[in-house]
Amino acid sequence: MEEIKNFVDNIHNEAYKNAYSAPLIRAESLIMQGGREEESLDGLWNFSVDLYDNCLRAKWFLEEGTNEEGRAVPLDYAFDDWETVPVPGVFNLAKPEYFYYEGPAVYSRRFSYGSRGNERVFIRFGAVAGEARVFLNGCFLGVHRGGSTPFCVEATESLKEGADNRLIVVADGTRHQADVPSLNTDWFPYGGIYRSVTLVRLPEVFIQDMKVRLSGRREREITVEAVAAGSISPDYNAFFEIPEIGVCEIMDFGPDGTGRLKLKVPELELWSPENPRLYNARLTLYDGENRASDRISDRVGFRTIETAGRSIRLNGRPLFLRGVCLHEDSRDHGKAVTKEEIREAFRLAREMNCNFVRLAHYPHTEWAARLADEEGLLLWEEIPVYWWIDFGNPDTFEQAKSQLSEMMKRDANRASVIIWSVGNENPDTDERYRFMADLAEYARRSDPSRLISAACLVDTVNLRIADRLETHLDVIGLNEYYGWYDPDYTKLSTILEQSAPEKPVIISEFGADGAFEAEEAEAGTGTKEKNDNSARRVRGTVKEQEEIYENQIAVFRRIPYIQGTTPWILFDFRTPKRLGKYQKGYNIKGLITEDRSRKKPAFYLMQNYYEEVLEHECGYDQTSE
Template sequence: MRRIFGWALAVVAPFLATSAAMAGPILNRADLRPGQDLSGTWNYSVDPYRDGVTGFHRGPPGAGHRRYDDSDVDQVTRADPKALYEYDMKRSPTATLPASWLTHAPEMRHYQGLVWYQRRFDSVALKPGQRAFLRFEAANYTAKVFLNGQAVGEHEGGFTPFSFEVTSLLRAGENQVTVGVDSTPSVDGAPPPVTDWETYGGITRPVRLVITPATFVDEAWVRLTRDGRTIAADVKLDGAAAAGAAVSVKVAGLTLSGQAGADGVAKLSALAPKSLKRWAPGAPTLYDVRVEAGDDVLSDRVGFRTIEVRGGEILLNGKPVFLRGICLHEEELGENPARTITEANARALLGEARDGLNANFVRLAHYPHSEVTTRVADEMGLLVWSEIPIYWLVAFDNPRTLKLAREMLADSIHRDRNRASIVLWSVANETPVGEARNTFLGTLTDDVRALDDTRLVTAALLAARKTVDGPNGRQAEQWIDDPLAAKLDVLAVNTYAGWYSDDDLDAVAKIAWRPTDKPMVFSEFGADALAGFSDPVLMRKFSEDFQARYYEQTLAMAANAPSLRGLSPWILKDFRSPRRQHPVYQQGWNRKGLISPTGRRKAAFKVLADYYAKLKGEGR
């Protein structure tokens, strides 16, 4: 959600005249565009009482408190010794960005609130007709951006990119960019305040100054149509000369040409060549794309494949596929992760899934992950489930929350529509059935279909349960009883029988699942285990022995689910979670990972890897 500042009323008015943008462009593949990487060393200053936002009496902050002012505090106070400043960004502590502030210093470990970031950078003068944008891949959770002391805009949502035009504010020579990032969750936000993973406040993904021509290619969606016969490209231009501009797309030996309409959008298509290789796990063929319009060129690499549901099957390129998966959080390996997802970090995580577990599928939970991860998944040949942070205590009856969720969903889809790896858009996780919730999620499902008709829609649902008479006596029966199922392509359910229930592990394998009229995925199941803790006699929870046995029994239960077409157990790696405070086994970590924070494989890792190896050997 991009907007002019929604701070205290007294401080809004002065910003209106100087704001450079209310809503920025998409700027697909900003990492490949001309400009300047602003990652690196930044100064930071904590502001727990939001002193830099509002004064004591709800008025604007005074000069000695505005961390975004374009001034050198030391020089000002030398020139005027009576001046009182209670900040000095230039001499504040430094941190290397992108990274969450959790790892900046020990005292930042559990900080929640507002932190100001600032760095100075040199820029050459813009040439006539050029435009400049500040683009952030993510800042968690609300970001307020200033350039050279002037407000340029605000963004809400910690996991999607945003851009603001700064053409009129960028100086030749030294510039100062300041960002106020507030990690505090709100009751009408997304995600909601109650969660089970680390907040990771801060600027967690790269920042870039992007330079474009006056009219440029903002977005190019290049894909194989659902029938598998046509390559289509929707190209959106931004700028005064967008309407009627000539556009060409070169890919796979084809040149698609045409003109943008009055809305700046060109819709191009051509029959796919017979030689086109389909993208798939094990054969992740990617093609270079070159989009030209006027003075601008946009590059990308895309794969071509189809994904559909037919009866109870998920079909990839027309053939049934079983999703051998695992869930991931956006958290790199290491004892002190900072949510710094480099290409190497992404490859390490996805490599454990593909090469270690024999997986062909990852669920990126519970929010849009870094663009680095989805691009690496394209290259490595992993199918992807992508979702937005709609779960648990979301304010489903609040119009602002729905608007925010729709914008997050749209931003995520616009960013990643070119990623062949993504086959499932998820609109929610573990949400209680209710009229407001059903309407809310129904709207999101409709949005997905309007924005992208080439992928499948899902949501992680909850299961109903009762005890019935079975062939071997009394047993549990589970099924999906959710009105949202009618709007989904793939039904997904989280099941933790044997961990969050009193079921004996031997009883878990006997649980029966009612068949569904659509393919079903076990989107979560898991049990905590502290790496290295063994208790084979008592088989206590948190032991590797219990976790391994839990996996054996749950995978046996999968044979009792006739509609099952995929699994994504919870979770690949132990992850930070402040709510998990057992002093021996958890210590601030959710231990459901199949590997430890540093990558040590637990006993259950082999259980799942062997199970997937067998399925793979059977061609599933």
């Protein structure tokens, strides 16, 4: 190869990202929080957009102020003098000029560290939009792909004593065809470090994960699985406890660091929406000298979820999922929703008589499932295998599998989560079938305690429910918008009446735009003008939305295999795809306005329908298990 004598790496090297492609931070490195004390790194971080990716190209993270000859060189950055933005938070809302920015952005902050002896230290990120490259004191720690799931990276060897530890994160929201999600979505692409960042101190041998679940409903048997990290020796063991009911059992670990228990606990109360009973599960690790070296804890509910023919059964009882879809979005905080905003969303869902929420279309914050556990709401969680993905690309599959693994690992102990979904509205091609079938079977092997689903499209040619993926699903999700995108309601009746699924079906999306402004505009149009030219009728009024819901509900009542509905969607939410007169950058299919202040008439229709369903369910003499 010809030597280039005037080659300048930071301006001529277009393969610069190759140096930052590994190590890849995967689900295997995720550490369960489990009640451990963590040091928050939240707060104001120095920040700048980095349109040309110069932090990586020019290696700003090294902070080299002199050249090889010891002479001062000019710097194109000033980490400590940059503006500040809050973490957690989305940078799009920090300034108007950042609103639509999706490229690389650089976050920096200093923090103090004082060693406490033999310890391993990790940095945990709740989520960073897009790709995240993490640098500590000039060392590249790794890259994480997937903007909605948590990850941990070890910092032990790169830390230094004192207050001058520099943490840099390059958060790159650039979209690519091979990514999950891909180029085309229908939600706002918020960017930045939008969930919490913490420093986690652990002993040299520690408990990395603990899963606790009900494995036998009638006999009240629970299964406990744990993983220890580090050089664990045969003289290590652990005590598993549920203090409220007097459980205390020894768990031994194998040479691979895994431990497993099965316990009969006859006095266990089962978790349900009516009785969201949670227990304190605790696992304490003891070293060879019988000293407690690590402890992990969690608030856990115990329940079973299964299907029987066309019915869904929670703790052995038939269950109709009275649900609604929800995006992770708020007017004031974007994707960085607060606990208070989650509680408010759940309260409004409860007001609508919901017992179920579909968290669309990516893993929401871990606090969603934790609060749902406490409040007794059932959840559908999914990964953003959304619309068109590069289904034939092995790397795309690995991204999807990694995000699925991180979501499942994070929420393994959440009783509220009853469905893992592997995708939404994908075309039924051969490559897509293999891609999603493999994901579904991976989820089933990894977690047999939950149902597997996907939100599928109808067969619009033959007018029936037909998707090859159904054979790999426990519950069929069906998205349809008859009355809105297709105004012919008779097609919906035909589809549902011509279909004979052997599994329960959830109508996972239906609905229509509903704008109060459009209603007011239509009201201002003269009656004669409307009659003379009906084509000029204003679309997307709250009245039209209400009519569509009325027609949809009338059809649902007639179809016995429908075991749940989740209308699209609880709140209006931001999306760059919707730029109509009344949309103004929002999907306005919400049952409540984007500021959460005003309920639309369709909200009350669903409220009444769910009350009717609930009364019907209560009319049965349902015996306990």
